[in-house]
Every structure is written in C-alpha cells, then in structure tokens.
Amino acid sequence: xxxxxxxxxxxxxxxxxxxxxxxxxxxxxxxxxxxxxxxxxxxxxxxxxxxxxxxxxxxxxxxxxxxxxxxxxxxxxxxxxxxxxxxxxxxxxxxxxxxxxxxxxxxxxxxxxxxxxxxxxxxxxxxxxxxxxxxxxxxxxxxxxxxxxxxxxxxxxxxxxxxxxxxxxxxxxxxxxxxxxxxxxxxxxxxxxxxxxxxxxxxxxx
Numbered sequence: 001x002x003x004x005x006x007x008x009x010x011x012x013x014x015x016x017x018x019x020x021x022x023x024x025x026x027x028x029x030x031x032x033x034x035x036x037x038x039x040x041x042x043x044x045x046x047x048x049x050x051x052x053x054x055x056x057x058x059x060x061x062x063x064x065x066x067x068x069x070x071x072x073x074x075x076x077x078x079x080x081x082x083x084x085x086x087x088x089x090x091x092x093x094x095x096x097x098x099x100x101x102x103x104x105x106x107x108x109x110x111x112x113x114x115x116x117x118x119x120x121x122x123x124x125x126x127x128x129x130x131x132x133x134x135x136x137x138x139x140x141x142x143x144x145x146x147x148x149x150x151x152x153x154x155x156x157x158x159x160x161x162x163x164x165x166x167x168x169x170x171x172x173x174x175x176x177x178x179x180x181x182x183x184x185x186x187x188x189x190x191x192x193x194x195x196x197x198x199x200x201x202x203x204x205x206x
Contacts, residue, residue, distance in 0.1 A: 030057075037049075047078075055071070069091035076113065081116075104133035108127065111126030127143055130143075137167075154189065177193060177197050
C-alpha cells in the first residue's frame with residue numbers, strides 16, 4: 001500500500017509541477033467546483049474522495065480532458081489498467097493541442113502503462129511524443145530508458161539516462177544504472193556506465 005501511494009504521489013508531483021509551469025501561458029483550464037476539489041483531494045493523497053469529485057465532474061462535463069487525465073491516475077492506483085487507458089485516451093482527445101505540458105504528461109502516463117503491459121511499440125510512440133512535447137521533463141527520459149532496457153536496447157537506454165542526468169543531476173536513476181551494469185555487453189559500455197554511476201555518487205556525496 002505504501003509503495004502504491006508513493007508511486008501515486010510521485011506522479012502527482014510531476015503533474016502539479018506542470019500546472020505551475022503553465023500558469024504564465026494563455027491556456028484556459030477548468031475551474032468547476034468538482035474538478036478543483038478532485039485535484040485538491042489527489043494532492044492531499046485521498047484518491048477515494050478524488051474519485052467521487054472527478055467522477056461527478058466527468059458526468060457533468062464529459063469534455064473536461066483534464067479530469068479524465070487525473071481519473072486515469074486513480075484507476076491505475078486501483079489497479080484498473082483498462083479504465084486507466086480509456087481515461088488517458090479520452091484525455092488526449094480532449095486536452096487542447098496548445099497545452100503541451102498536460103498532453104506530454106498524458107502521453108507519458110499512457111506510455112508507462114503500456115510499458116508495464118509490454119506493448120513496446122505503442123509505449124515507445126507515446127514516450128517519444130511526451131519528449132517531443134516537453135523535452136525538459138526528466139521523467140520522460142527515465143521512462144523511455146526503462147523501456148529501452150527491457151527491450152535490450154542498452155545503448156539507447158544509457159543515452160536517455162545521460163540526458164536525464166544532464167537535465168537534473170539528482171535524478172533518481174540509480175536502479176536502472178545498476179541494471180545496465182549487470183548486463184553490460186562490452187567493457188567499453190561498462191566503463192561508460194561506471195562513469196555515470198560515479199557521477200551519481202558525487203551528487204550523493206555533495
């Protein structure tokens with residue numbers, strides 16, 4: 001339960017950072033009561049209350065793509081992958097094209113779900129689009145690096161980890177770096193991974 005909540009919280013942090021970053025742009029976001037209360041409930045770590053509010057919001061305003069996006073997080077939290085994917089599909093149909101931050105997040109979320117389902121090509125397409133829309137988001141590169149690792153594309157995986165660290169020297173990539181070290185195909189590749197690992201150590205020390 002704690003691990004699941006930790007995952008939910010981490011996803012929400014990414015989403016709320018996106019919200020803050022977009023305030024300066026001329027994009028109209030929903031302000032209806034159920035939607036606002038649903039987002040607040042998620043931010044407080046209360047998915048049950050969030051579901052109640054967001055479900056009411058979707059029933060009243062079915063064209064609110066943002067509500068569908070948040071509902072997908074709740075469905076995933078409840079291990080209902082099918083409904084989560086349906087909600088993300090709806091969100092991508094409804095969120096304005098101009099809102100690249102949220103559309104990137106929706107593609108990222110769907111890409112992660114599809115990776116878990118081992119639907120590699122569709123997952124990669126979503127993560128590629130997430131990166132195209134928001135090339136400064138570390139989580140996009142981390143998730144694509146994981147996909148590359150699981151499909152034995154180790155060079156590409158390391159490249160994405162390197163990009164993530166360039167964007168954020170404190171990015172949490174330690175586990176994947178260790179996984180790459182365990183399967184390093186050549187000594188030269190191992191040296192590159194080791195250099196990345198040493199970079200992580202230096203960040204930890206400081």
